[in-house]
Amino acid sequence: MRRLLLTVAMTALSGFAASAEDAGDAVRPITLLTQPQAAAPQEYQAAEIIADAWRKLGLTVNVRPLAGQQFNQVIWYERQRWDATTWQMVGRPERSDPDELTYNLFVSANAANGYDFVGYNNPAYDKLAQEQREELNIDKRRALIMQAQELINHDQPYGFEVHPKNVVAYNKTVWDSKSFVSQAGIGIRNTWSWLSIAPLGVQKDVILNSTAPPTNLNPFNIPGGQGSWATEIVWDRLMRVGPDGLPQPWAAEKVERPDTLTVNLTLRKGMKWSDGQPVTLEDAVFSLEAPGYGDKAPMYKPFVGNIASVTITGPDTLSIKLKRPDAAFLVSSLSKLNLAPKHVWAAIFDDLKNKPQTAESIQEEHPVSSGPFRIVRANLNQEIVLEASPDHWSHPKINRWIMRIMPNVEASVGALKSGEINFLSDYTGDPQLLRDLAKSSPNIEVSEALDIGFKFIAFNERRPPFDNLAFRQAISAVIDRQLLAEDAWGGAAEPANSWISPALGVWHAKGIEDRLPGGNFAAAQKILKDAGYVLVGGALHYPAGVKETTAAFQ
Amino acid sequence: MARLAAERLGHLLLVLWVVASLTFLLFRLMPGDPTLNFLSPTFTDETRAALLKGFGLDKPLWEQYIIYLAQLLHGQFGQSFLQNQPVSQILWDALPNTIVLTLVSLCLAYAFGIVAGAFLAFHRGRVVEAAAIPGALATRAAPEFWLGMLLLALFAFHLGWFPTGGAVSPGGTLGSLGNRLLSGDFWWHLCLPALTLTLFLQGLPLLLMRATMLEVLNDEFIVMARMKGLSRWSIVMRHAARNALLPVVTAFALGLGASIGGNVVIETVFAWPGIGRVLVQAVQGADYPVAQGAFIVIAFVLVVMNTVADLAYAFLDPRVSVGARR
């Protein structure tokens, strides 16, 4: 009853109710896909709030949860089928440089099979994305990135929601709070912290949690977020992204770029693999070339795609020649590719040549690595135990790094309280609970940091009315981002209108959240009205003459 | 008796075969593409087709069925999609945890239920009965996971007396079955899930024991014994209890079979690494060799325990012949 009154009132006030002759067909019911509530409670609640807002515009909206792999199947492999979905881009250190997301998300070449799964196609954007990739002057590049953000803001291919904050907690009687390192866009849960945290007492193992088991631990596989915390410290890289978001020399102790197409590296001396063999230049060359072998490492292949050749130029030096200038190469490739032992993996790659499997699915029984930590045992469904590598130059102060798989959020909080874990690293629940816990418990410290990543509603531009600019602008305008940040994400998020997070201060377009075309409910209605949409009896109709030709999602 | 056992055994094998075949059919109809667990946006169609071939999913259905049956007879369940190890290993690891949880809970529940049931039969018509019976029924009427969560909230979160989940503290390992049974840590983690399950299960033996004891207490030979002047208590313990135990023992066997499968929710709430939890995770992750294997094992235990219950009943009550009993 109340709903009916509300609709009538709105229709009367907005004054764009019309008779059926002035209008096209009614817009079909829209299905907003999302993850199940238990898996992603904040996203789910956000979806419900947004669906409510869209209903006020006169749309019929169904929120439909799909579980895990069925969700991925539909969104990724059935791109003609869905209307809109909640989605996210996770923050990783390698994404400290905006190139990866700027290029992959919106360049039209990636629409069929790649990360441009919404089907956005704008030649002006393609040009901008390509230019920024090759522009090595940082000020010029910055200007290009700003332009790109303004363009996307105008076109609204995504309804950006928020940049989440990473909320973690730890036991401050076990760990010296001052010894944690905060990394831009990541927070304190990062490789630098694991290398530098100092135990205060007897407990010298860091025990943390993960809500999802990693698929495997393998230098040629990019696991989900939690799995990468482990692989980042087990396998070394030539460079690493530092706490300031900029690349630092790591396994390569010197990195020079004499010209736009050349990168010269000097390999650090004295590194050893966990099986005792020394790390050689051949290993480095292999690690840079192997992902390009056929399709055996498809996840890493794009990151070596720009490498024309790798040549050994001295007893510890090598030279990489690129095919075209690449501003982000040091971050998106050299800080991402793992150093893998040639004496183990060359044979594996050879063996795989005639088999359907890729290198990603191989799980070594005793993985050989050269990082600051090495794998003691990995029972992927229960826990992963790493121990500090005794000879590694970074000298971690902790003995072991143990990750416990705990799918239940309540249980993981309880585990922190009881001491079963001493670092709550994967917390998807209500942040207020953690803050209350920290207030009431002298042992617990909470840390919140704005993430590089973002959450958004993806609009499938292959299906009307999402292919219509005015429609997208309107439905994006009614998303109350501040409300989502405060209520759905419990204050552990900030409104977003760009794929670049404010945590990346250099690249983020300041104030873009407020430059949304439309920006509120009344303005959204005006956009629709000006574009010819009409409300008939409370339901949104296409402009006159337009038929609804798309079938609703089943 | 031997003839009965042989007949039941033959029957058992038949049922097992049908259940296995049903499971095969059920799982082949599962939606979703298992190769998506190695999801990579950069996979080509050829790679995915090749993966399907590697898992044997491209063969015709009847051929897969034959392979499946042959593997089952050897105790093999194929290879997990997600974990890169044989399914049988995963199941073999998890099954003992479920069995220990179930056995411990059942024994506690039945021990309590038998004593309490006898007590209630003894005190027929008193106030305690009016409260106890709805109380016992209520524990049976409550959702198991709800009971579990209430206990978890109180004893683990609020009071901190027990761990919040899992079977072992961080950094430790679950060794062989022998090691687990000897590990104090394991038993400490077992407490809350077992307590929840016990609470849920005790209603049935309690009411059953009470009902059958009431019947038996009226039997002629009990009356005879009373006339002989024996004390009430000795009558109860010596004669009535022994006769009333028959249906309770049968129920125990049946309960064991049913609980193995029903533990799914308890294992989820407490993150107990048993076969129920393996099944749930496998279903959610479309790791269907594991899901199939877990389902079969659970079903097999159920069928076997049903048969054991039948045989136990016949064994304990030789007055009943094969035909008339059914």
Added chain:
Amino acid sequence: MRAVRTVVRYLYGEPFAAVGVAIYAVIVTMALFAPLIAPYDPRAILRDGHRIARYLPISAEHWLGTTAGGRDVLSQLIYGARAALEVGLTAAVAVVAIGTLLGLLAGYLGGWVDKLVTRFADVVLGLPFLPFMLVLAALTTPGTRVVIVTVALLLWPNTARVIRSQVLSLRERAWVEAARVTGCTTGRIMFVHVLPQVLPLAALYGSVAIGWAILAEAAASFLGFGDPDSISWGVMLQDAYASQALGRGAWNWFTPPGLAIVLMVLAGFLISRGSEKLLFPRLAES
């Protein structure tokens, strides 16, 4: 009229069954008159000023407070009775129908029909309930339909066995022999003469089946295979669990649906227990 008086007199002397009936009456009333009783739309996201009305405690406006999503708990609880009855009754009717039919056929016709039905029952008894429901939910779309189908497919054997026993004994009665001699067809004897005699027993199992169906739906929802569009007590519990209501101490949210389930299932048990005396007066002598 005489039947009503019998029932009322019986209930007077059988307090358990009376309580069970009373509970059902309350639940049925809640379900029938939900739109009138419930203060809010159970699915409406309520606002507290500009913000969402999350986790509001018990108050005059919200007798049981609100959920993490800003919905009124009491309204959800009331509407939940509808889902409970829908699932419970449908499943119970299905179980009773299948079980009675098969028990009747097996018991009366005997021979190979009996053997077939009994073997079939043995196989079905060998399928574990929750795992089967899980797999079936993954196979099709999760929801109440899966719960009802699973209950109907897997819980009929016990009913069938008991009906079969009773039919076996009824078959030897004189009046059945008489009907046969006067030329009634087998079908007529089975469905017109024998069936009404076994229906009370079947109804007994039905009342218990209602309870099992509701518990099954709650378990399915908890594991994430429930119907997200429906407001059932099971979905309420899953919502609370997923939103960490326990950690928040939101007992006002978490306890009522659980209690409602307990009461409804309990009612079924109580009625069936009390009914034994009504249907089989000889047992009352014990």
